[in-house]
Amino acid sequence: MPKVSMTVNGRAVSADVEGRTLLVQVLRDKLALTGTHVGCDTSQCGACVVHVDGKSVKSCTVLAVQADGASVTTIEGLAKGNELHPMQAAFKEHHGLQCGFCTPGMVMSAVDLAQRNPDPSEHDVREWLEGNICRCTGYHNIVKAVQAGAKAMAAAK
């Protein structure tokens, strides 16, 4: 059985997995990091987005063995103690969520965008979130939240 070692939210972890074990299964089932959601399991919805070596990926479409040696950040890795990450705070402030199912993936995708583009236009945000589906909000407040969160991240630098 292959063994994978990775850094998850700054913590070194390792687990015995099968070749077919998905990264999201390790995160949720072995590490109990259930903030990363599985919406579709078919690479469409983006609820499972995490960062692998700083880049957003759909963790339902990455094998755990592919993340061996990598640094993984999940939604649980963003806040500093009780202090929300600026992108999380912006989603709260701008009502960027209703049921919250899509939110972890939305926030992780948004943080990746903000790291590349500190002042994204509405169009930039909508294009970037192409792979993140929300059933509740109608997206308008998500877009507002991402723009505000990106600005807050840039200001906090």
Add this chain to the structure above:
Amino acid sequence: MYEFAYHKPASIADAAKLLAADGDAKAMAGGQTLIPTLKQRLAKPSAVVDLSGVKELGGISVGGGKVTIGAMTRHADVAASADVKKALPALAALAGGIGDPAVRNRGTIGGSIANNDPAADYPAACLGLGATIKTDKREIPADAFFKGMFETALEPGELIVAVTFPVPEKAAYMKFDQPASRYALVGVFVAKTATGARVAVTGAGSSVFRWKDAEAALSKTWSAAALDGVKASAAGLNADIHGSAEYRAHLIGVMAKRAVEKA
């Protein structure tokens, strides 16, 4: 997913050996097509040979009128490459329009063209520019590479190493996205080269194809107006809930003109 053995070789030679030794083993690049296929149990490989540890398959080089992209280069890296943007902006833009950011961070050019999805974007650039596909065994011109729906000239176990694109005088790609998947409902790549115009169409047929009538018209006069009287035939084109064959044929003309204007 059925269980499989997992290998991560560090060289092309080792990867080729693993694939040659086991006919049921499958190469994996970004996994963005392969993992969903395995989940649906549409394939049952005995082993997966992960190419991500093979350094020789990476890298972008530009020079001498050519752009060469290693098979394992991710779509996001082609889209962001300053060298590609400068030498062949149509290719960088095409890569940046594939799927969504998470897919672009994993998916590779080698995986895309080996898969030859009838609606994939890269095959249109390969055929539209007259690229050369270098494998671990030989060099294959794009005109002989894309054989049919999900079918290529690759032999079992043969690995794509890199794709070389000749830099044209002008080129552009326009795609009419299927709005849910972002795959091309119809995508048209046009290129003005020293030896004439090339026009490649994806999404419309069972596999990418060249639109020869448009090439002839554009070789005479490179302008969108030159395509005014040229109609793509609907015979044999795809028809599904997203659009009829006639609609796709119409879109080919529209996208080709827009691409010429953009080039």
